[in-house]
Each structure stands twice: as structure tokens, then as C-alpha cells.
Amino acid sequence: MSMIKEVSSDWERSYKSITFIVTKDCQLACKYCYLVGKNAKERMSWDVAKKTIDYILNNHSFFNEEAVVWDFIGGEPFLEIDLIDKICDYIKTEMFRLCHPWFDNYRFNFSTNGINYNSEKIQSFIKKNITHLSIGITIDGTKRKHDLNRIWKTEDMERGVVPNQSEEKGSYDDVVKNIPLWLEQFPGAGTKVTISSADIPYIKESVLHLYSLGIHEVNINCVFEDVWKEGDDELFENQLMDLADAIIDSGYYQDYACSFFTEHMGKPMDCQMDNQNWCGAGRMLAVDAEGNFYPCTRFAQYSLRSKKAWIIGNVRDGIDKNKLRPFLTLDRCTQSTQECIDCEVASGCAWCQGENYDAADTPTIYQRSTAICKMHKARVRANNYYWNKLYRKLEKEGEREAFENNKPKSNAPKC
Amino acid sequence: MIKYIVILLDDTSTSFCHYANSKTVQRPMPLQTLKDGIRYAMKENLNIQFVYPEYTLPKEYLEVIDSIDHTDIKPFGVSNKIGSTTLCGSDIVVFNTLEEAVDSQVRSDTTYVVRTDKACLFAGCDALGTILGKVARLNVVITDVQTFTEDDFESYKSLLGRLSEKVERLYVSGRSPQLNLLTDRLLLDQMNNCGAGETTITLAPDGRFYVCPAFYQSAGGYAVGDLEHGLDIKNQQLYRLDHAPVCRNCDAWQCRRCVWINRLTTLEVNTPSHEQCVVAHLERNQAMKLLKRLKTKGFGFDQEIKEIDYLDPFTIRREW
Numbered sequence: 001m002s003m004i005k006e007v008s009s010d011w012e013r014s015y016k017s018i019t020f021i022v023t024k025d026c027q028l029a030c031k032y033c034y035l036v037g038k039n040a041k042e043r044m045s046w047d048v049a050k051k052t053i054d055y056i057l058n059n060h061s062f063f064n065e066e067a068v069v070w071d072f073i074g075g076e077p078f079l080e081i082d083l084i085d086k087i088c089d090y091i092k093t094e095m096f097r098l099c100h101p102w103f104d105n106y107r108f109n110f111s112t113n114g115i116n117y118n119s120e121k122i123q124s125f126i127k128k129n130i131t132h133l134s135i136g137i138t139i140d141g142t143k144r145k146h147d148l149n150r151i152w153k154t155e156d157m158e159r160g161v162v163p164n165q166s167e168e169k170g171s172y173d174d175v176v177k178n179i180p181l182w183l184e185q186f187p188g189a190g191t192k193v194t195i196s197s198a199d200i201p202y203i204k205e206s207v208l209h210l211y212s213l214g215i216h217e218v219n220i221n222c223v224f225e226d227v228w229k230e231g232d233d234e235l236f237e238n239q240l241m242d243l244a245d246a247i248i249d250s251g252y253y254q255d256y257a258c259s260f261f262t263e264h265m266g267k268p269m270d271c272q273m274d275n276q277n278w279c280g281a282g283r284m285l286a287v288d289a290e291g292n293f294y295p296c297t298r299f300a301q302y303s304l305r306s307k308k309a310w311i312i313g314n315v316r317d318g319i320d321k322n323k324l325r326p327f328l329t330l331d332r333c334t335q336s337t338q339e340c341i342d343c344e345v346a347s348g349c350a351w352c353q354g355e356n357y358d359a360a361d362t363p364t365i366y367q368r369s370t371a372i373c374k375m376h377k378a379r380v381r382a383n384n385y386y387w388n389k390l391y392r393k394l395e396k397e398g399e400r401e402a403f404e405n406n407k408p409k410s411n412a413p414k415c
Numbered sequence: 416m417i418k419y420i421v422i423l424l425d426d427t428s429t430s431f432c433h434y435a436n437s438k439t440v441q442r443p444m445p446l447q448t449l450k451d452g453i454r455y456a457m458k459e460n461l462n463i464q465f466v467y468p469e470y471t472l473p474k475e476y477l478e479v480i481d482s483i484d485h486t487d488i489k490p491f492g493v494s495n496k497i498g499s500t501t502l503c504g505s506d507i508v509v510f511n512t513l514e515e516a517v518d519s520q521v522r523s524d525t526t527y528v529v530r531t532d533k534a535c536l537f538a539g540c541d542a543l544g545t546i547l548g549k550v551a552r553l554n555v556v557i558t559d560v561q562t563f564t565e566d567d568f569e570s571y572k573s574l575l576g577r578l579s580e581k582v583e584r585l586y587v588s589g590r591s592p593q594l595n596l597l598t599d600r601l602l603l604d605q606m607n608n609c610g611a612g613e614t615t616i617t618l619a620p621d622g623r624f625y626v627c628p629a630f631y632q633s634a635g636g637y638a639v640g641d642l643e644h645g646l647d648i649k650n651q652q653l654y655r656l657d658h659a660p661v662c663r664n665c666d667a668w669q670c671r672r673c674v675w676i677n678r679l680t681t682l683e684v685n686t687p688s689h690e691q692c693v694v695a696h697l698e699r700n701q702a703m704k705l706l707k708r709l710k711t712k713g714f715g716f717d718q719e720i721k722e723i724d725y726l727d728p729f730t731i732r733r734e735w
Contacts, residue, residue, distance in 0.1 A: 322690075325687075325688070326681050326685075326686040328729070329660040329661055331660060362637075362649045364650055364653060364683060364684075
């Protein structure tokens with residue numbers, strides 16, 4: 001538990017997140033992946049990476065946050081480990097050379113499918129950068145839950161041929177073998193679990209399975225896309241209730257965290273006092289192989305089903321600040337429907353600005369998608385059940401005060 | 416609520432605003448579309464503004480146009496050709512360059528629009544002052560406002576200062592000049608913008624509705640319904656002031672708040688660019704100084720414009 005707490009430090013309140021989309025390729029073809037335009041061709045060159053770093057480090061007045069997270073995603077970022085290693089070395093030497101305020105106030109961050117985690121090159125990179133490194137391996141839960149979605153890509157798929165279910169090859173075994181090494185190197189690390197409609201029956205077993213693997217923090221969320229079927233909310237609620245019982249009855253609540261259960265959520269919100277945007281798009285910066293800048297990776301073309309990429313500049317011309325203004329003035333109520341504004345359980349209801357944009361009736365970030373509404377309401381009901389049950393138990397055992405003073409803290413990334 | 420409809424009589428109908436008309440091939444609105452548009456406006460109780468091309472329309476068009484109360488917006492050339500006298504035939508006359516305006520005879524009872532780029536504007540201050548003294552109202556439209564640099568802001572500030580002296584002299588001489596850049600703010604008590612998509616729609620020769628002519632005559636626009644199926648403005652709330660975070664916290668009430676430039680520069684119809692905001696605030700601040708001077712000379716204005724220390728409301732967004 002103490003390790004979970006340590007990850008949250010003050011400087012995280014004021015940091016810039018800069019994301020290199022180093023490749024749009026991945027070994028897997030996860031069924032719920034929002035990256036609709038993955039391909040093996042768009043790989044970042046060293047020239048684009050270097051120009052990006054030079055632009056950012058030489059414009060400190062604009063990038064004036066106290067600290068920085070250099071984020072690497074794909075596809076699968078570790079497919080480009082040679083480039084990443086060169087990028088990180090250059091960042092470090094340049095921050096030193098420029099006496100940059102970010103020197104020693106930085107972190108390299110990776111979200112990986114974990115398949116190549118134990119390779120020599122990646123392990124060498126980890127050893128070199130371990131003091132400024134965080135890596136999240138995505139493992140979705142039990143083998144049947146993980147393999148339901150996280151399947152290997154085949155050559156047929158690259159030609160657009162959808163495989164039969166019997167031909168699908170899951171990736172669980174290829175990932176789980178690397179979990180012990182990962183937890184040894186990053187003992188407080190959490191994993192990110194994604195729930196789509198087909199995954200709902202496996203939520204409880206998956207969270208408990210991840211706990212059993214030694215992962216103390218499970219950051220789990222429903223996809224924001226409009227994938228939900230009739231009755232999914234009821235099924236979801238029942239799964240979360242069963243999970244709540246298991247966590248409480250088995251005492252996992254003392255040392256483990258699951259982001260589905262968050263104490264202060266499901267309350268009405270005020271448009272004056274509580275009007276901030278949920279999403280951090282626009283406060284982040286993403287760059288792709290073309291050298292184009294985006295307010296977050298979800299606005300790059302390979303992430304968008306039906307809209308044009310929202311490009312805010314490029315490595316040659318820099319950032320067009322006008323294109324950031326809508327993001328930096330966006331508030332909760334201006335983008336919400338009246339139903340959302342009046343919602344009795346509004347707090348904790350998340351949204352993704354990129355998905356809002358992609359799903360909107362016009363090319364705007366000011367139309368909030370409500371596809372997740374019934375799933376949020378189901379979550380609120382289960383969450384209420386969890387905390388009522390837990391606090392009653394703690395009160396009966398005289399442990400409530402001790403728990404309140406020392407409860408596990410989630411480090412769930414809020415993008 | 417939609418109150419006005421702009422009807423483009425031809426693909427080449429003159430621009431009377433910031434956008435440039437990229438359509439160069441004459442294509443008049445089909446006569447039946449024109450009749451249907453007028454019928455639509457009558458049923459919806461909309462005020463009609465007809466926008467004319469540079470050529471003279473056939474007689475049958477003029478007869479249909481004359482069947483309904485309306486406002487005419489004509490390019491200067493055609494406003495001269497229509498009617499029995501030299502200078503008549505339009506409620507609003509558009510000059511597409513400042514040079515054209517300088518060289519032309521104007522009427523004292525007519526509103527004129529001068530569309531000009533910044534270079535000609537900065538060089539043409541005296542000419543503008545002269546025209547202002549001769550017309551009922553002068554609307555200056557800067558066609559490249561999105562390209563303003565810091566130096567341009569300085570030049571514009573200087574221009575407004577000189578124009579305000581002209582306005583002041585006209586007031587002292589007993590006139591009440593109307594110059595959109597300066598005098599509108601003296602009289603307004605709330606935002607008064609173009610209203611595209613909120614109070615005004617446009618009917619194009621293709622029979623479709625657009626939030627403003629720019630969304631038809633410039634690249635990248637989109638329709639919001641048609642005569643057959645009716646008006647269908649998706650996300651119409653985004654054209655309203657209460658859904659424009661920067662503008663609802665602003666008191667440069669004379670600002671054009673051009674949704675087309677917004678979309679061009681920030682990709683959102685409800686968000687103005689830095690350049691549009693600064694230009695509007697330079698006008699607002701010059702209007703504030705003019706108001707003070709006019710008040711000291713005994714002119715009765717109820718309006719107060721307070722001192723502010725910013726030119727772009729975006730920069731004080733944390734105080735909203």
C-alpha cells in the first residue's frame with residue numbers, strides 16, 4: 001500500500017505530458033482498440049523526434065510546467081526500442097546542456113502490451129533509465145478475459161481478412177510470463193483494464209486474478225465508444241456488486257485498489273463551483289511520425305473513425321496556439337447536455353474529448369458523448385453498495401478511523 | 416431564434432463580410448428556388464436580405480424579388496446599374512476595395528461596406544475618414560484579420576486613434592456618424608454580433624441552408640438543411656453567446672464574432688482567435704477614449720466603458 005501512495009507526488013500537479021507516437025504498428029489486434037488506422041508504415045524517424053525535442057526544450061516559456069512526462073505509445077512503443085533509447089539519451093543530454101528546469105524533473109512513461117518486456121534491448125533500456133521510468137503493462141485479467149480481446153495480429157488481418165474465432169490466438173501467455181519481472185522492477189505498478197460489452201461477465205474474476213498476480217492497483221474503465229447493448233448495465237452492476245463482496249469479504253480493500261470503486265462519486269455537480277473539464281486534452285502534446293502535433297493522441301488520424309485529424313501544429317512551424325484555445329476554454333457544462341447538467345449522479349462520469357469529437361454531429365469538441373451514461377449509473381449504484389458495505393463492516397470492527405487515515409490511493413491516470 | 420435569411424442570388428453574389436467568395440462561375444439561383452426561399456421566409460416570418468452578383472439579374476428575378484419586403488445588398492458596380500438614377504438601388508452597397516470606395520460617388524442615406532485588407536486599410540485612413548463624412552453608415556470589414564501580427568496591432572491602434580478624431584470632429588459639427596469600428600460600442604449595452612446560425616441563416620443557389628454565406632462560398636463549409644426538408648442546424652447552441660466561453664466573458668460588444676473566422680482559425684465556431692479578440696479590444700478601447708472625450712464635450716451618452724488591462728479575454732480565463 002505504501003508504494004501506491006508514493007507514486008503520487010506533488011510535482012504531478014504541474015507537469016507536461018508529451019507523447020511520441022513512435023509507431024502505429026502493434027503485434028496485437030485487440031478488438032476494442034480505438035486505433036482504427038494502425039499500420040506498419042508510419043514509424044517515427046530520428047529527424048522528427050529530434051526536431052520535436054529541440055522545439056520543446058527551446059520553448060520553455062510556452063512549455064513552462066514544473067516537470068515533464070515523456071510518454072511513448074504506439075501501436076506498441078517497444079517495437080521501436082532503438083529509436084526510443086536514442087530519444088531518451090538525447091533528451092537527457094539536451095536538458096543537461098541547456099540547464100533546463102526539467103533536468104531531474106522528468107519521467108519516461110510507457111504503456112506496453114508487455115510481449116517484448118524481457119528482451120535484452122528493453123531490459124537494457126530499463127536498467128539505464130530506471131530512476132526516471134514508469135512502465136504499465138496491459139493485462140486484462142484472466143486468460144479467457146484477456147484472450148477474448150487481446151489477440152495476435154495475423155498477416156490475413158493486415159489484408160483486411162477477419163479471422164474465425166477458432167483461428168484467433170490470444171496473447172495472455174505471452175504477457176503473463178513477464179509480469180513477475182515487471183513487478184520486481186516496478187513494485188507499485190498498476191495495470192489498465194478496458195471493459196467492452198463482451199468483457200462484462202469476466203470483470204470480477206479478472207480483477208481478483210490481477211490481485212493474485214501481485215498487481216495492487218487495477219485501473220479499469222469502460223470504453224467510451226457507443227458499444228453497449230440492452231441489459232449491459234444490469235450485468236455490469238451485478239458484476240461490480242459481486243466484485244465488491246469479494247474485495248470486502250476477503251479483505252483486499254486494505255492493500256489493493258480498483259478504480260471502479262471511488263468514494264466521492266455519483267453526486268450532483270454545480271455549473272459554477274464544479275465546472276472544470278474532465279479531460280486534459282490540449283494540456284498535453286502528442287507528435288506522430290509526420291511531425292504533426294495533436295492536443296492528445298486521440299486526435300491523430302489513426303484514432304479517428306469519422307473526423308479529420310485535429311492538428312495543432314508541426315515540428316517545422318511549431319504550435320498554432322489558436323487551435324488550442326477551444327481546449328483551454330472548454331468547461332464541463334458548456335459541452336454537456338441539459339440531462340448531464342441536471343444529473344443527480346454526475347460526479348465521476350468521465351468522458352474522452354477525442355471520442356466526443358469523433359462521435360459529435362459536427363466537427364466540435366463541445367458535444368459530450370453520452371454513450372457511457374447507463375454504465376456510469378450502474379457503476380454508481382455498485383459503488384454506493386461497496387462503500388456502504390465496507391464502512392458498516394469497518395465500524396463494526398472498530399477499524400473505520402484507521403482505514404480512513406490509511407486508505408489505498410488510486411493513481412489512475414486521468415487523461 | 417432565426418429572424419433573418421440571407422438569400423444569395425448567384426454563386427458569385429458579392430461577399431459583404433470577412434470571407435472571400437471563391438466561386439467565380441456565374442450560377443444564378445433557379446427561379447423556382449428563389450420563389451420557394453421567399454415562401455419559406457414568409458412562413459417562418461424571416462426578414463430577407465438579397466445578395467446580388469456583379470451582373471444585372473434578368474427582369475423576372477427582379478419581379479420575384481419585388482414581391483416581398485426585403486433588404487438589398489449589392490456590389491457597388493451593380494448598384495449603379497439598377498434603377499433610374501445614378502446612385503440608387505440598394506440598402507447596403509459593398510465596395511470590394513478601399514480604392515473603389517475612394518473613387519466612387521456615394522449617397523448620404525445609404526449604408527456602405529468597405530472590404531479591405533490590412534495593408535490598404537493602414538494606408539487609407541484619410542480616405543475612410545472622408546467617406547465616413549458622406550454616408551449614413553460605414554462598415555469596415557478587414558478581410559485578412561486572421562493574419563494580424565504584433566506590428567499590425569500597433570498600426571491598427573494608430574489608425575483607430577486617427578479615425579476617432581474624425582468621428583469626434585463630425586460629432587462636434589452636428590453629425591452623428593456611424594462607423595462600426597468605433598461608434599457601435601458607444602451605443603451598445605450587450606453583445607451585438609453577426610448572428611450566423613443563431614438569428615440568421617443563408618439560402619444558397621443550391622437550395623441548401625448554410626449558417627452564413629462563407630459556409631457556401633468558401634472551402635470547407637457545410638449545409639444545415641435544405642428547402643425540401645427544412646432547417647437542421649446541428650449543435651445550434653454553439654452559435655449562441657452562452658456557449659462561447661471566451662465571448663460570454665467579454666465586453667467588446669461591437670465585435671463581429673465571425674463564426675467563419677473562428678472555424679478557420681481555431682476549428683470551433685464558438686471560439687475566436689487571438690487576432691480577432693485583440694482587434695476587437697483595440698476598437699473597444701479606442702471607443703472608450705472617444706466616449707470620454709465626447710462626454711467632456713457635453714454629448715449625452717448613458718454608456719460607461721471601463722478600463723481593462725488585457726486585449727484578449729483568453730489571457731484572463733482563470734478569472735472567469
